[in-house]
Amino acid sequence: xxxNSAAWVRVVDAIDAGKSPVGTPVTIKGWVxxxxxxxxxxxxxxxxxxxxxxFDSVQLVVKGDLPxxxxxxxxxxxxxxxxxxxxxxxxxxxxxxxxxxxxTGGAIRVIGWVENPDTYPIQPKPHSFExxxxxxxxxxxxxxxxxxxxxxxxxxMAIHRFFHERGFYYVHTPIITANDCEGAGQMFRVSTxxxxxxxxxxxxxxxxxxxxxxxxxxxxxxAMPPWTYGQVDHTGDFxxxxxxxxxxxxxxxxxxxxxxxxxxxxGPTFRAENSNTSRHLAEFWMIEPEIxxxxxxxDAKLAEEMLKYLFATVLSERADDMKFFSERxxxxxxxxxxxxxxxxxxxxxxxxxxxxLEEVIAKGQKKFEYPVKWxxxxxxxxxxxLTEEHFKQPVILTNYPKQIKAFYMRLxxxxxxxxxxxxAMDILVPGIGEIIGGSQREERLDKLDARLEEMKLNKAxxxxxxxxxxxxxxxxxxxxxxxxxxxxFVTGMQNIRDVIPFPRAPKQAEF
RNA sequence: UCCUCGAUAGCUCAAUGGUAGAGCGGCCCGCUGUUAACGGGCAGGUUGUAGGUUCGAGUCCUACUCGAGGAGCCA
Numbered sequence: 373x374x375x376n377s378a379a380w381v382r383v384v385d386a387i388d389a390g391k392s393p394v395g396t397p398v399t400i401k402g403w404v405x406x407x408x409x410x411x412x413x414x415x416x417x418x419x420x421x422x423x424x425x426x427f428d429s430v431q432l433v434v435k436g437d438l439p440x441x442x443x444x445x446x447x448x449x450x451x452x453x454x455x456x457x458x459x460x461x462x463x464x465x466x467x468x469x470x471x472x473x474x475x476t477g478g479a480i481r482v483i484g485w486v487e488n489p490d491t492y493p494i495q496p497k498p499h500s501f502e503x504x505x506x507x508x509x510x511x512x513x514x515x516x517x518x519x520x521x522x523x524x525x526x527x528x529m530a531i532h533r534f535f536h537e538r539g540f541y542y543v544h545t546p547i548i549t550a551n552d553c554e555g556a557g558q559m560f561r562v563s564t565x566x567x568x569x570x571x572x573x574x575x576x577x578x579x580x581x582x583x584x585x586x587x588x589x590x591x592x593x594x595a596m597p598p599w600t601y602g603q604v605d606h607t608g609d610f611x612x613x614x615x616x617x618x619x620x621x622x623x624x625x626x627x628x629x630x631x632x633x634x635x636x637x638x639g640p641t642f643r644a645e646n647s648n649t650s651r652h653l654a655e656f657w658m659i660e661p662e663i664x665x666x667x668x669x670x671d672a673k674l675a676e677e678m679l680k681y682l683f684a685t686v687l688s689e690r691a692d693d694m695k696f697f698s699e700r701x702x703x704x705x706x707x708x709x710x711x712x713x714x715x716x717x718x719x720x721x722x723x724x725x726x727x728x729l730e731e732v733i734a735k736g737q738k739k740f741e742y743p744v745k746w747x748x749x750x751x752x753x754x755x756x757x758l759t760e761e762h763f764k765q766p767v768i769l770t771n772y773p774k775q776i777k778a779f780y781m782r783l784x785x786x787x788x789x790x791x792x793x794x795x796a797m798d799i800l801v802p803g804i805g806e807i808i809g810g811s812q813r814e815e816r817l818d819k820l821d822a823r824l825e826e827m828k829l830n831k832a833x834x835x836x837x838x839x840x841x842x843x844x845x846x847x848x849x850x851x852x853x854x855x856x857x858x859x860x861f862v863t864g865m866q867n868i869r870d871v872i873p874f875p876r877a878p879k880q881a882e883f
Numbered sequence: 884u885c886c887u888c889g890a891u892a893g894c895u896c897a898a899u900g901g902u903a904g905a906g907c908g909g910c911c912c913g914c915u916g917u918u919a920a921c922g923g924g925c926a927g928g929u930u931g932u933a934g935g936u937u938c939g940a941g942u943c944c945u946a947c948u949c950g951a952g953g954a955g956c957c958a
Contacts, residue, residue: 408917418917431918449909464916471916490909490927491893497907497919499894502950557957620958645956646884658958741954752954809958854958867951868958878884879949 378457384426386460387470396460400472401483403513404452405429406496417445418471419480421454424518427692431463432456435475444482450496451513453484501870508874508883516701519693520871523686524859530685531638531659531855534678540634540661545621547640550611551833558644559616560654565609573602617642621660622850623780623837626813629662629848630840636661638855646878650867651804653856655876662850668782668795668812671849672768675799675808676717678853679766683709686862694862702864708802709862711765718763721771722750722793728762729754746791749776752805759800770797779823780837781811782847797851804861810851817841 378397385391386398402423410416415436422429434445434456448454458474474480486492493507494514504511511517532542548562565571576584579602606614621637628635641658661678663670687694687709697705720728729744738761742751750769759767771784771793781794795812814820820841824831831838859871869875874883 406918408915408920410915410917411913412916416916420918433916463918469918488893488909492909493893495894495908497894503894505950641958643957647956648884648951649954649956650952652957656958804958806958852958857958 382425383421383423383428383430386430386472387426387428389470392460392470394460394462394470397457398460398472399455399457400430400432401455402429402453404448404450404454406450407448409446415441415446417441417448419445419448419454419456421456422513422518424512424521427515427519427522427696431469431471432458432480433461433471433473434480435473435478437476438474438478438480440480445480448482449486449489449492451486451489451492451494452482454480454482456480501867505869505875506882512873515696516865517870519690519696520859520863520865521873522693523690523697523863524871526686526690527682527855527858527862528638530682530689531678533685534681535634535636535661538634540636541628541632543621543625543628543632543635543637545618545624545637545639547618548611548615549618550613550615551623557619558646559619560642560644562611562615562617563606563609565604565606572605572608574605576602579603619643620658620852622662622852625660625662625850626837626848627840629664629850630844630846633664634661648878650869651857651860653868653872653875653877656868656872657855659853659855660850662848664846664848666812666849667847668770668797668849671810671812671851672717672719672770672797672799675797675810675851675853676768679799679808679858680713682858683713683862697863697865705862705864715765717766717768717799719768719770720758722769722773723771723791725750725754725758725767725769728758732757732762747773747775755798755800755805756802759805760802764802766799766801768797768799770795772796772798774823777811779827779829780813780820782814783819783823795849799851801861803864804857807857807861808851808853810849812847812849815841815845815847817845 378399380399380401381392383400383402386400392398400421400423402421405420405422407420408418410418413435417434419432419434420429421432434441438445456472456474456479458472458478461471461473463469463471494510499514504514504517512521535542584603606612609615619641621639621641625635625637637658637660639657640655642655643652644654645652661674663674687706694706698707723746726744726746729740732738733740733744738757740751740753740757742753744750744754758769759765774781774783774792774794777794777796781796784793784795787793797808797810798806799808801807814823817838820838821831824834856868856871859865860868863871865871869877869880
């Protein structure tokens with residue numbers, strides 16, 4: 373058999389009896405997971421090799437008659453990159469499992485050795501996620517992170533497919549923004565000014581009152597050199613004004629929605645908040661669809677259909693990885709997704725949610741650290757109670773008080789004067805809390821302007837956003853889905869830093 | 884940023900203020916068509932950093948750095 377010309381097959385195809393029946397000559401390339409030796413039959417080694425194409429590794433059965441058996445095969449350790457040529461065989465005891473047998477005529481070639489097996493960071497034993505986070509360049513070689521990477525890919529593809537099949541257009545909204553109007557949240561500055569030299573300062577009389585006060589406070593500190601005084605002049609900066617990394621593509625994607633009807637963005641988003649939690653990143657990916665001629669109910673329906681589509685896809689396409697997550701990470705991972713797909717999401721207004729919380733508190737069934745009162749935002753503990761304990765399923769909370777929501781959310785019609793609400797929704801899921809936040813947008817210019825004024829925002833800064841309401845405005849709605857939170861929910865991974873290849877968080881940008 | 888806890892061998896963790904240990908991993912030997920392999924042996928340490936208390940500090944005190952869980956902010 374001309375094994376030297378055997379086709380290179382990925383492990384996923386090598387272990388698939390339909391594609392590689394017993395007797396098929398194959399070439400396998402990948403990285404060694406484990407090696408076990410036997411002295412039987414004059415030397416025999418079992419080498420598990422993985423190439424990331426699926427969860428499972430394929431076992432090479434390497435016989436002692438290979439010319440480099442003693443010199444190389446017997447010295448293989450975890451992490452070595454190798455190429456092997458052999459024939460698919462049935463495992464004697466292994467049920468449906470197959471191996472690739474390498475004996476006379478077969479070959480094994482070491483492509484890359486591990487220079488010191490004792491200090492190779494990924495040892496064939498359980499490692500803590502905290503430790504692996506410090507080895508982010510190597511951690512994808514483990515079962516868990518390989519599985520996360522494949523699920524992440526599967527979900528990303530499924531998101532594009534879901535929207536594409538429904539006539540949505542994928543819009544690339546900008547990463548850099550010079551709008552100072554994307555809403556609350558600390559932003560990262562983008563600048564070409566030379567921070568090693570004194571930065572240019574604007575004239576004192578040209579400074580805003582807020583900036584002047586801030587600078588005076590700074591200059592009052594004893595160690596402050598005088599040239600640091602005053603507001604920075606960005607007219608000489610790359611964009612001629614202050615620029616930042618985007619915190620949301622929503623405002624931009626609304627413009628495309630007002631011409632293409634159904635659009636979505638899927639891209640990186642940045643928050644400079646000093647958040648140190650298992651649910652926050654400084655750089656994360658967000659999916660933001662926007663639909664025209666639509667209201668909040670349409671928005672909620674879209675979000676529910678999307679989540680169910682994604683869960684069904686990952687269960688069928690990544691059954692191998694989901695089996696692993698259910699066995700080793702979160703016992704209910706697969707069952708929970710199946711359960712969610714079958715039942716309609718519960719819809720509940722904020723007002724009804726508050727009522728339920730007040731009732732359980734009054735009956736003494738549940739104690740919370742923070743008080744519940746109509747008009748104040750729900751705390752994590754309240755949201756978690758509703759979705760995890762009270763309903764035990766995903767909940768869509770809608771129609772929040774306007775004072776706790778963003779300016780662009782549509783004011784509900786027919787509210788009591790002291791209980792005005794907006795057409796906002798949060799989708800809460802067990803274990804994660806808020807996974808989606810969305811709203812119907814305010815399409816009426818007079819109402820939008822009134823909100824801008826109420827929130828002391830500068831109308832001029834929003835000139836192009838307001839233009840959308842002046843030229844052919846329509847009801848429209850959209851939401852934001854945190855991609856990493858979605859992956860957390862699907863896999864059961866506890867920390868968001870373990871579902872993105874190279875997490876960015878305060879004091880964390882090593883890789 | 885706030886609260887709580889933590890940092891000791893390659894990894895996970897022990898060690899009353901008094902000579903730093905174990906398991907796993909690594910290497911060597913034995914056994915075995917093995918698959919979380921098994922049995923025996925060997926190597927491996929400036930106890931996160933900088934100070935302080937003490938005859939003596941892994942242990943007590945102070946500051947800092949980094950990490951974890953929770954909170955806030957949110958996706």
